[in-house]
Amino acid sequence: MGNAASDATLIADAVEAAADRIVASLTDLIAFQSVSRPDPAPAGPGEEPCQRYLQARLDALGFETELWEPDPAPLLEKYRGRPGAIEGRRFERRPNLGGRKRGLGGGRSLLLTGHIDVVPTGPIEHWRSGPFEPLVKDGAVYGRGAVDMKGGVAAMLMACEILHELGIPLKGDIVFSTVCDEEICSMGALAHADRGYTADAGIMTEPTANRIAPICFGILWGRIIIDGIGGHAELTPRNWNAGGPVDAIELCRQVLNGIDLINRRWMYDPRKRHPLMEAPANIMATQIRAGEHPSSTAGRAEIVIDVKYLPVERDALGRGSHVAAEVDAFLAQICQADPYLRAHPARIEWFLDADCTEVPSDHAFVTCLQAAVTESGLSPLLTGFSSHSDIGIPTDIGGTPTVNFGPGEPSQAHQPNEHVMVKDLVACTRALALAIADWCG
Numbered sequence: 485m486g487n488a489a490s491d492a493t494l495i496a497d498a499v500e501a502a503a504d505r506i507v508a509s510l511t512d513l514i515a516f517q518s519v520s521r522p523d524p525a526p527a528g529p530g531e532e533p534c535q536r537y538l539q540a541r542l543d544a545l546g547f548e549t550e551l552w553e554p555d556p557a558p559l560l561e562k563y564r565g566r567p568g569a570i571e572g573r574r575f576e577r578r579p580n581l582g583g584r585k586r587g588l589g590g591g592r593s594l595l596l597t598g599h600i601d602v603v604p605t606g607p608i609e610h611w612r613s614g615p616f617e618p619l620v621k622d623g624a625v626y627g628r629g630a631v632d633m634k635g636g637v638a639a640m641l642m643a644c645e646i647l648h649e650l651g652i653p654l655k656g657d658i659v660f661s662t663v664c665d666e667e668i669c670s671m672g673a674l675a676h677a678d679r680g681y682t683a684d685a686g687i688m689t690e691p692t693a694n695r696i697a698p699i700c701f702g703i704l705w706g707r708i709i710i711d712g713i714g715g716h717a718e719l720t721p722r723n724w725n726a727g728g729p730v731d732a733i734e735l736c737r738q739v740l741n742g743i744d745l746i747n748r749r750w751m752y753d754p755r756k757r758h759p760l761m762e763a764p765a766n767i768m769a770t771q772i773r774a775g776e777h778p779s780s781t782a783g784r785a786e787i788v789i790d791v792k793y794l795p796v797e798r799d800a801l802g803r804g805s806h807v808a809a810e811v812d813a814f815l816a817q818i819c820q821a822d823p824y825l826r827a828h829p830a831r832i833e834w835f836l837d838a839d840c841t842e843v844p845s846d847h848a849f850v851t852c853l854q855a856a857v858t859e860s861g862l863s864p865l866l867t868g869f870s871s872h873s874d875i876g877i878p879t880d881i882g883g884t885p886t887v888n889f890g891p892g893e894p895s896q897a898h899q900p901n902e903h904v905m906v907k908d909l910v911a912c913t914r915a916l917a918l919a920i921a922d923w924c925g
Contacts (some may be wrong), residue, residue, distance in 0.1 A: 702794070
């Protein structure tokens, strides 16, 4: 072993021969109900068993592994104000998994990282099969997490397994990291970086349709509070300044129209655009809550917004405070257009800031990964990851330049009947194995 060309052929052949095992690894992972919730107290019943399953697989490959439940208190104390340091998170029965397979020495190390938590299923009747009863049909694997992101975790696990079975010598270490709580915040990833799971470069196997994405958006979540004045919905109202009601739902329409105006402005703002991103940063209203009674006008409304921002917009701590202030100012302008809102302005309660980052396109590891995906028959053209991922924490806090690269169409994430194509799983596994062999070898 050791000739690069012959090793590449051996790897490609071994991955193709292992296609059924790759699929089986993914179906095993999907069967664990590792659901992450806003309230972390009722841990997803499958989070710990899923991590133990992965640990056993890594132990068999010679990895030095550990499972641990992160302690939020010292993380908050150490990283307060930094990405991933979020109040109120808990990790009882929600362990992180870390592993390291040591190389022969003198080589570059590589971090393979992902999350094992998944979002809730939504209405079960929207699924054609059980969300946690994986189904292999028509060349695809169905189930919650197939794309986001147990498909990527299965691919990086099998890449390590195949290289181990082939006995290809590696000089550098392989670092393996799977975390909980990514779907709510990034404290699991923060705990990993803080514990020293770092490397010379990294791959987070989030779904990118097997494209290399060295940049992701940052995300702000905010709650716009709109106070109206409740009243009888069936009576002719008096003017609000004469004691009459004000319908908070009607005020919602004005605020939503204002958000549309902001998005139109941002379409042409160079700070909101990046050549690797298909669309500019924008504001999306994702939840609306309003009303107290069927025959009463709404006295209060809340609009939850999801705001994207780019790395060039980060503050000194790597977060989106400048963008939050920009949206606050826009909302104040929207309120100025209405007499009632001028006197009773809407306000935003910001409750999450998930960071972003960018690895230079000419970074040595990006070039290495481009060669591996080309050899796997995939496109080496770079793209942007159009939502948030955890790559900012290993990159900016852990000092490990990390890119997104994984199987599955990103649009499948969080949907009912989520599925990933088997051919994409196999191609991703092949590219990962080739990249490990090149970078670490």
